[in-house]
Amino acid sequence: xxxxxVLIFGASGQIGRNIIRKITLKNYKVTAVTRNAHKxxxxxTQAPLGYLDIIExxxxxxxxxxxxxxxxxxCINLIGILYEKKNNSFENIHxxxxxxxxxxxxxxKLKHFIHISALGINEAIDSDYAKSKLNGETNIxxxxxxxxxxxxxxxxxxxxxxxxxxxxxxxxxPIFPLYYSGKTRFMPIHCxxxxxxxxxxxxxxxSSKIVECVGPKTITFRQIIEILLKLINKKRILLPLPxxxxxxxxxxxxxxxxxxxxxxxLRLLKYDNIASGKYKTNSDFxxxxxxxxxxxxxxxxxxxxxxxx
Numbered sequence: 001x002x003x004x005x006v007l008i009f010g011a012s013g014q015i016g017r018n019i020i021r022k023i024t025l026k027n028y029k030v031t032a033v034t035r036n037a038h039k040x041x042x043x044x045t046q047a048p049l050g051y052l053d054i055i056e057x058x059x060x061x062x063x064x065x066x067x068x069x070x071x072x073x074x075c076i077n078l079i080g081i082l083y084e085k086k087n088n089s090f091e092n093i094h095x096x097x098x099x100x101x102x103x104x105x106x107x108x109k110l111k112h113f114i115h116i117s118a119l120g121i122n123e124a125i126d127s128d129y130a131k132s133k134l135n136g137e138t139n140i141x142x143x144x145x146x147x148x149x150x151x152x153x154x155x156x157x158x159x160x161x162x163x164x165x166x167x168x169x170x171x172x173x174p175i176f177p178l179y180y181s182g183k184t185r186f187m188p189i190h191c192x193x194x195x196x197x198x199x200x201x202x203x204x205x206x207s208s209k210i211v212e213c214v215g216p217k218t219i220t221f222r223q224i225i226e227i228l229l230k231l232i233n234k235k236r237i238l239l240p241l242p243x244x245x246x247x248x249x250x251x252x253x254x255x256x257x258x259x260x261x262x263x264x265x266l267r268l269l270k271y272d273n274i275a276s277g278k279y280k281t282n283s284d285f286x287x288x289x290x291x292x293x294x295x296x297x298x299x300x301x302x303x304x305x306x307x308x309x
Contacts, residue, residue, distance in 0.1 A: 002029045004111070004202070007068055009033045009059065009101070010078030014159035015116065017046050018195040019076070023202065024051040031072065033057050059097055062104075069101075070108045074202055077101055077115045082129070082161075083254065083262045090132035099139035106144040113147040114201055115140055119187075119212055120273045121151070127268045141209055148201050150194075152213040153273050156293070157191035158300040165260075167228050167304040170236055177241040177249070182222025185272040187214035190291035197282045210279045215289045218274055227294050231301040 006023060010016055011032035020030055024047035031053045032043055043054055057064050059079070069075060081093050098115055105113040117133050124130035140147045156163045170176060197213055200206060219227075222238065229236055241249070246266055254262040275281050282289060 001027060003027050004073040005029045005031070005071065006074045006076060006202070007031050007033065007072040008076045008078065010080070010116075012043060013078060014157050014191050015155065015194060015198075016078050017043065017159065018157070018191050019078075019198050020046045020052060022195050022199050024048055026199070026203070027051075028202070029053075031055055031068065033059070033068065035059070060092075060100075062100060065100065065104055066108075069104045069110065073110060074112045074114070075101060075105050075110055076198065077113070080116065080118070080133075082265065083259055084128075090128050091135070094129075094132035095135035095139055098136040099143055102140040102143035102147055105147070112202060112205070112207075113140070113144050114198060115147060115149050117149050117151045117210075119151045119153045119214070120268075120271050120276075122276065122278075124268050124271045127271075128264050129268060137210070145209075146207055148206060148208060149210045150197065150201070150213050151210060151279070152189050152194055153187040153215060154189070155191050155194055156188050156297065160191070162188075163228065163297050163301075166225065167232055167301060169260075170225070170229055170232065170234055171304050173236065175237045175239050176225060177246070178222055178225070178238050179241055179246050179266060179269050180221075180243075181240040182220055182225065182238065184221045184269050185218050185274050186221065186224065187216075187218050187274045188224070188293050189213055189215040189289050190293075190296050193282075193289040193291050197285075197287050200285065200287050206285055208280055208285070211285070212275050212279050212281045213289075214275050214281055214283075215291070215293065217293060219293065221269070224293075228297065228301070231294070231298055232304040233306070 006028050012034055024030055029051055033055050077098055081088055117137055121130040121133045137149050154162055250261045250263045250266045253259045
């Protein structure tokens with residue numbers, strides 16, 4: 001018997017695929033909204049037959065959004081971008097779109113609206129990314145106060161763009177740059193742990209405005225790189241980069257369609273990505289993250305080792 005009907009935006013990413021697998025096995029019916037249905041057909045393999053519908057839709061078409069939202073009990077927004085493109089600004093994706101969703105969720109009396117934001121955005125006052133995320137949160141809570149906003153630290157898994165990108169770079173580069181001397185602190189959370197948190201919010205009707213979602217350990221950026229090097233059996237020179245040179249490299253990289261680093265991301269790296277102490281964390285709700293960063297990455301790092309061993 002179907003428990004609730006769940007609408008997910010941004011379902012084709014690592015978090016979306018994991019949450020679809022988890023909640024459909026718990027008898028939740030999912031509608032996954034995507035910009036390109038034929039490219040996301042692999043999502044069909046993530047759920048039992050009859051428990052997943054894939055819909056192609058323009059996320060800024062309010063009439064279409066109304067028709068989707070009115071048929072569901074829960075709405076989850078996973079959409080986010082790390083850099084701006086021609087038609088995708090931070091403000092549109094992180095502030096305007098979530099605001100529209102929250103307004104419609106209230107209008108159609110949904111039981112829950114869950115929005116994925118980001119950790120550390122209060123402090124990063126000079127980052128456009130962080131400012132847009134904060135604007136989005138403000139708009140959401142104004143339009144639908146019953147919303148739950150989850151602020152995860154860096155999310156990692158075999159499908160991420162974090163550990164996998166760094167292991168690829170560490171495989172190829174003899175020297176690896178450390179921005180801000182690699183001192184920025186993170187509390188990486190495994191994608192499955194974040195999925196467990198989302199499921200608990202839905203199943204237990206957790207209603208807390210902002211929850212910081214963090215992993216079990218605090219590690220610096222330098223330590224992350226050193227762990228990855230150890231796992232793939234590589235030795236590289238880790239070079240602290242002066243800010244002036246770091247800025248030049250970011251200006252160069254952001255010219256590419258998929259930049260490795262932008263100036264805004266460089267500004268964001270100045271700030272620690274750890275629990276602030278101002279809000280409740282997942283542990284406060286009895287959902288601690290148990291997966292250890294090094295142990296989990298070890299399970300899939302073989303793809304970056306010599307001969308794939």
